[in-house]
Amino acid sequence: MTSESMIFVIIYLFTLLSAALEMVPISVAALLGAFLTVWFGLSYGVFTYEEATGFIDMKILGLLIGTMIVFEVAYRSGIFRLMALYAIKLSGGDSRLLFIFVCLTSAAVSMFLSDSTALLMIAAAATTISKFMDQDPAPYVVSAAIMVNLGGTSTLIGSVSNMIIGVNAGLSFTEFITYLAPCEFALWALTMATLYFNYRHVLGEKKAVPTYSPWESVEDKSLFNKSALLLVLFLGLFMIHDKLNLSPEAVALGCAVLALSLSNLDPSDIFRSLDWETIFFLSGFSIIVKGLEGTGLLAQLSQGFLAVSGNNPPLATAIMLWMSGLASSVVSNIAVALTFTPMIQEIQGLNTTALWSALVLGTNLGGAATPMSGVVVVMAMNTLKREGTTVSFSEFTKIGSLTTFIQLGFSTIYLIARFGLVS
Template sequence: MAMKAAIVLGLFMATLGLIASGRVARCVAALAGAALLMGMGFISFETAIGYVDFNTLGLLMGMMIIVGVLSRTGVFQYVAVKTMKLTRGNGIVTLFAIAGVTAFLSAFLDNVTTVLLISPIVVSVADIMDTDPVPLLMAEALASNIGGTATLIGDPPNIIIGSYAGFSFVDFLVYLAPVAIVVLFAAVLFLAFHFRDELVITPDQFARIRGIDEKKTIKDGKLLLKAGLAMGAVLTGFILHHVLHLEAAVVALLGASLLLLVTPGDGDHIIHNDVEWPTLIFFLALFIVVGALKEAGIISIIAKGLAAAVAGHPFLAALAILWFSGLSCAFINNVAFTATFVYVVDEMAQALSTSAEPLFWALALGACLGGNGSFLGSAANVVVADISRRAGHVISFGGFMKIGMKTTVLSLSIASLYLFLRFGL
């Protein structure tokens, strides 16, 4: 058993290393790791398929199609020009505006849906100004994860924790929304300082923006109406999907399918060009790799060791959960991690004879905020990186991690102080 766990962990680390190296495409590295783990018998094909979150894949595909159709209407260019005029061409204000809108939407929508909606606007803003979109895209990706921390439906780990611990939508707003707002402000301040030189907009650039008539950027008003109605219906479906008993993926795919039926032109062309197939393959393979890690018992081994190390100290337990989950979820899918760790938190609370509530809030903060650490921590990060690549600006694994990990450490530090002040453990 120990030998199996060691080999699986080694293959997992090798896969991460290959992804980080950038020598091969991310999807190829993840696919090779998944195939090797299945080929060596560490996880069967049937078991591996069980770990694949088809709801995430379907949601991604559906939203990519809808956003692809919307991009043909010129609406993203319209919003981009309008945004720049409202912020009067101030790069710092634009950064805060994009981060704020992204975080707000991510509190009520899936993070991936949010970045798929916002990213084309960001790219259009950068194109109009003839500047690098990476600072704004980074702010968007990080803000989506921070905003998702604030509510029950904002991030999948919160749904898992809320269901297990019996926390309501209001509970999340009361306990996590305040700290999420503080973390967002601190993170955007850090990004504004880090990218201060790239965010400078010259008078000539702003003059070019003022000279654009945003109304003329709309290329197809009829298609915009159809796509807008489809998007509105899908977003409504996301809010009501628990009442409708439909998975978010089904809602997105229904909206995408109906939109393709009423969109002029070749639907195959839209599916081929607007669906990020490498991204879907990357996630499919990554789910399998993490599944093998869980099957080998590695996550449970680490969690039990952590519980033993902090026995007798409730606040240390909360801090350990916060930082361990935060740093782990920078590299491990936070859904699989949280699904395993809720049981560990419960056992730790019983062993410490203390309330489990602060420990669960620590887990929620760690799992959500830790997603900013690297590409692997959040689906939104990968989507933003791929959109940036398609726009001609590559965000490398190391480049993202350099900024993401600093933001994560800053966020977890604020969360640590919050836990101490809020619960006085």
């Protein structure tokens, strides 16, 4: 390894470490790393200034920002709150049913909202109702965090890592669903069964829930109707965007403009609510990875990956799945997706669709193995702390790592069967 490569590796590792340990906010860590990458890259002549200006993928940013705006407007209309209120009402005070509905709603809502927004909303619903029913909110909130992490695995817009992989692999919204939706729904069932088995003894007795109409929560009916129609249009356009020759980011940004125009909400207020931490982390880390790519190191790693897997498709897919899954349980899955994407692009002679799918599953499933795996789990723990309940590190790791291993194990079998990797 040359001294230039060594500097980029150090910047990369230092950024990952400081973001994982939250020594500084993750956005600041990535922007600092990006600054150093550009500085050293230009000093050593690894890339030119013109090349550096193209390091941030505007397609991914457009898709991310457009999707965030559409879902922020939908969130404010109360659509997702209505779903949560119906879930509670349908349980009829039966804690077992409530547990299942909380799990299902968590996964469903996180297909649209960012993981942190989905978790905070479900945690708020779960703590409110469990307090009313004199129950411990911990099983509901911990399970919600695990299900939120799982939800949205099979859609292009389900997570930031999916957007990075989808745009780089050229996978359409429908291709994503075709390849991964059966696996995601099977994982919902498996994970819920595991969580239920783990918590079945601590779920309390049946207790009457208050009588209410979920529709009471919808304050602006006109905004609600417009948002519902917009969501249908948004998803409809995504289903056919490849047939219409529209890129995903064009659909997202077009619908975002429509949402801002029709909602009558203050645009500056919507813009303030966007997850800028993620947007800046993605931008900064993209530059760091490009710097690393410029040294040829990722191409070498790609060759090393091929050598280890021995050009064996099932083994290569399994390695990609588990490697990205385990890496995502320690560092940000956005960082993992950005690092592995150029490696897969270098690979020839293997079923790359299976490898892309393995990367999608790995980056999504690793986020809830331990309390430090992802921000969604840390937020769940913080909400519980706010409510006077604590879940220890080992307590969460026990259930988090169990569900992660089950999910990764099942996904390995699914990918091998789905892509016919064993001849």
